[in-house]
Amino acid sequence: MTRLGRLVGVLVLLGVGLVAAVTIAVFLGSARLSPATVLQVLTGGASAGSTESVVILSLRLPRIAAAMLAGGALAVAGVGFQGLTRNPLAEPSVLGVSSGAAFGVVIAQLMGSTGAVVDALKVTAFGFGGALVAGAAVYLIASVHGGFPIQTLLLSGVIVGIFFASAVTVLTSLVDINRLGGIIHWLLGNIAPLPGPTLLLFAALAVLGFGLIVSQARELNVLALGEEAALQLGVNTERLKLQVFVAAALLTASVVAFAGPIGFVGLIVPHILRLLLGPDNRFLVPTAMVGGGIFLLLADTVARNIVAPAELSVGVITALFGAPFFVYLLRTRHRGVL
Amino acid sequence: MQGGIGGHVGAPHVPGRVRALTAVVLGAALVLASVAPAPGLTVVDMLGREVTLPALPRRIVSLVPSATELIFALGGEERLVGRTDYCDYPPAASSKPSVGGMLAPNLETMVVLKPDLVIATTSGNREETFTKLTQLGIPVYAIHAARVAEVMDVAARLGTLTGRPAAVTTFVAGLERRLRAVADAVRPYRRPRVLYVLWPEPLIVPARDALVTELIGLAGGESLTAGERGDYPRFSIEAAVARAPEVIVLARHGSGSGPMSRDKWDRLTSLPAVKAGRIHAVDGNLMHRYGPRMVDGVESLARVIHPEAFR
Numbered sequence: 001m002t003r004l005g006r007l008v009g010v011l012v013l014l015g016v017g018l019v020a021a022v023t024i025a026v027f028l029g030s031a032r033l034s035p036a037t038v039l040q041v042l043t044g045g046a047s048a049g050s051t052e053s054v055v056i057l058s059l060r061l062p063r064i065a066a067a068m069l070a071g072g073a074l075a076v077a078g079v080g081f082q083g084l085t086r087n088p089l090a091e092p093s094v095l096g097v098s099s100g101a102a103f104g105v106v107i108a109q110l111m112g113s114t115g116a117v118v119d120a121l122k123v124t125a126f127g128f129g130g131a132l133v134a135g136a137a138v139y140l141i142a143s144v145h146g147g148f149p150i151q152t153l154l155l156s157g158v159i160v161g162i163f164f165a166s167a168v169t170v171l172t173s174l175v176d177i178n179r180l181g182g183i184i185h186w187l188l189g190n191i192a193p194l195p196g197p198t199l200l201l202f203a204a205l206a207v208l209g210f211g212l213i214v215s216q217a218r219e220l221n222v223l224a225l226g227e228e229a230a231l232q233l234g235v236n237t238e239r240l241k242l243q244v245f246v247a248a249a250l251l252t253a254s255v256v257a258f259a260g261p262i263g264f265v266g267l268i269v270p271h272i273l274r275l276l277l278g279p280d281n282r283f284l285v286p287t288a289m290v291g292g293g294i295f296l297l298l299a300d301t302v303a304r305n306i307v308a309p310a311e312l313s314v315g316v317i318t319a320l321f322g323a324p325f326f327v328y329l330l331r332t333r334h335r336g337v338l
Numbered sequence: 339m340q341g342g343i344g345g346h347v348g349a350p351h352v353p354g355r356v357r358a359l360t361a362v363v364l365g366a367a368l369v370l371a372s373v374a375p376a377p378g379l380t381v382v383d384m385l386g387r388e389v390t391l392p393a394l395p396r397r398i399v400s401l402v403p404s405a406t407e408l409i410f411a412l413g414g415e416e417r418l419v420g421r422t423d424y425c426d427y428p429p430a431a432s433s434k435p436s437v438g439g440m441l442a443p444n445l446e447t448m449v450v451l452k453p454d455l456v457i458a459t460t461s462g463n464r465e466e467t468f469t470k471l472t473q474l475g476i477p478v479y480a481i482h483a484a485r486v487a488e489v490m491d492v493a494a495r496l497g498t499l500t501g502r503p504a505a506v507t508t509f510v511a512g513l514e515r516r517l518r519a520v521a522d523a524v525r526p527y528r529r530p531r532v533l534y535v536l537w538p539e540p541l542i543v544p545a546r547d548a549l550v551t552e553l554i555g556l557a558g559g560e561s562l563t564a565g566e567r568g569d570y571p572r573f574s575i576e577a578a579v580a581r582a583p584e585v586i587v588l589a590r591h592g593s594g595s596g597p598m599s600r601d602k603w604d605r606l607t608s609l610p611a612v613k614a615g616r617i618h619a620v621d622g623n624l625m626h627r628y629g630p631r632m633v634d635g636v637e638s639l640a641r642v643i644h645p646e647a648f649r
Contacts, residue, residue, distance in 0.1 A: 030447045060446075
């Protein structure tokens with residue numbers, strides 16, 4: 001198949017997948033509304049305050065939007081970190097960046113909140129700070145002669161991740177037992193139906209991060225040839241690396257702030273897309289945004305329904321899939337280095 | 339309606355004071371009860387928030403096991419349409435549909451139950467649940483109790499909300515009578531040093547702001563950790579051992595489970611409590627919930643702290 005043909009194929013696949021995932025998610029839930037009722041609400045046929053419309057419009061749809069934004073942001077952050085380190089195993093949680101963001105977010109949460117959008121912004125800002133510190137630490141530890149040997153990168157990610165996870169544990173052992181449960185719940189990674197203004201803020205941050213990375217997609221392709229080659233081809237590699245790094249950290253931080261640290265989405269989704277599309281970042285970044293959204297939405301729909309009326313944490317589900325997938329990648333794609 | 343949540347944090351073992359306070363609370367409840375049936379009532383919850391209701395609630399969802407127990411004890415269960423997985427008492431509570439756990443109750447399930455009031459707590463529920471329910475237009479009434487007097491206050495408030503103010507009087511009188519009986523029984527005896535173990539690993543104990551601390555005092559004991567800050571802090575086992583407990587009380591969590599990590603304490607043979615064989619297990623649900631069974635908690639504590647008083 002030609003490259004264009006593949007691209008069209010993948011776009012069709014994503015389009016169908018998106019529609020299917022949203023449909024499943026909007027029709028399934030513990031409220032057990034009949035498909036006819038759901039359709040009636042969606043077509044505006046139900047009265048505004050009715051139970052059905054509250055369930056669909058105030059609970060399911062905002063949650064679907066939050067899941068898609070979080071998934072898309074994580075997958076794009078994954079592509080960004082992978083391009084930056086020229087390493088397909090790089091990903092926010094593997095690199096310890098999620099843990100850094102979580103540390104920042106917990107600090108902000110302990111400072112108290114009022115539930116307003118200003119709080120959401122504050123929490124994200126702290127998460128962003130944590131993500132930058134953790135990312136920079138991994139970068140400095142792992143960089144050997146301008147490159148990132150895979151073992152060093154993974155080990156530094158693990159170490160930085162452990163460090164920040166321990167820092168979070170220190171904070172949680174100091175908090176009042178009544179708040180502990182809430183923090184642990186959040187640390188497991190959970191998608192919630194976010195209120196409108198918060199959802200808009202999340203969307204704005206996701207679009208900003210996406211824009212910063214997609215605008216450097218061509219340069220990221222060149223960087224894949226090596227830093228020296230990229231420099232000779234006229235790419236401002238320092239600026240490129242900084243921009244992609246900051247954007248990926250921002251995406252990670254916003255997801256951690258609004259949904260908690262959810263792992264492995266940035267690993268699984270870009271990898272599958274790379275198998276279908278090849279390594280061209282100009283295609284990978286936009287398709288990762290959509291593909292990540294579909295993936296996390298499906299995972300969250302499982303989390304929401306499998307033990308209803310109780311719920312699982314979506315972070316647990318992505319990790320249950322992601323960890324074996326990581327091992328598979330390590331054993332098949334990176335045999336040489338082990 | 340302000341029976342008061344702060345302010346009257348008195349000495350933990352003065353039943354007379356409790357009685358005086360509950361009289362105030364009851365008075366407030368009765369006054370409120372006389373105005374409650376008016377359409378469109380505004381009540382103030384225990385966070386001091388005004389909650390406006392079109393009428394007395396008829397469809398209450400309780401996210402607090404203690405509140406569920408109190409509502410049943412006051413005979414207001416007809417108005418209860420939902421509970422959490424942890425609301426396991428009285429047994430009849432399990433006939434009400436559950437909305438999931440306390441931390442992450444299922445919002446969809448709750449909305450479907452069409453509640454006109456949700457009872458929640460600042461200790462055990464999450465703020466996000468609170469915010470989301472308010473956004474959905476479902477009134478939330480917050481309760482919390484860390485003192486016996488506050489338990490009476492919660493009972494009075496729930497009695498008012500469920501239209502059972504008269505039941506509150508009987509209920510509170512019954513609790514007081516039993517508390518007085520315990521106080522009378524243990525009064526002649528010296529107060530032994532009690533170490534209450536809420537959780538063994540890590541060691542979690544009740545401190546200044548925990549209801550259990552007051553219950554131990556009412557049962558004629560002196561909690562070794564009563565002076566610590568907060569409600570249920572983590573505590574060093576060394577510090578616990580250094581305070582030489584004469585009685586060790588281990589909380590059981592859930593019926594059927596044995597005493598929690600008893601052997602860990604049995605090994606500390608130099609402790610007065612171990613020498614005297616005074617390690618006892620009690621049902622944690624009687625101690626940590628601020629429901630009607632709190633008095634059963636005081637009675638069972640008194641029996642292990644002062645077996646000589648109940649021969």
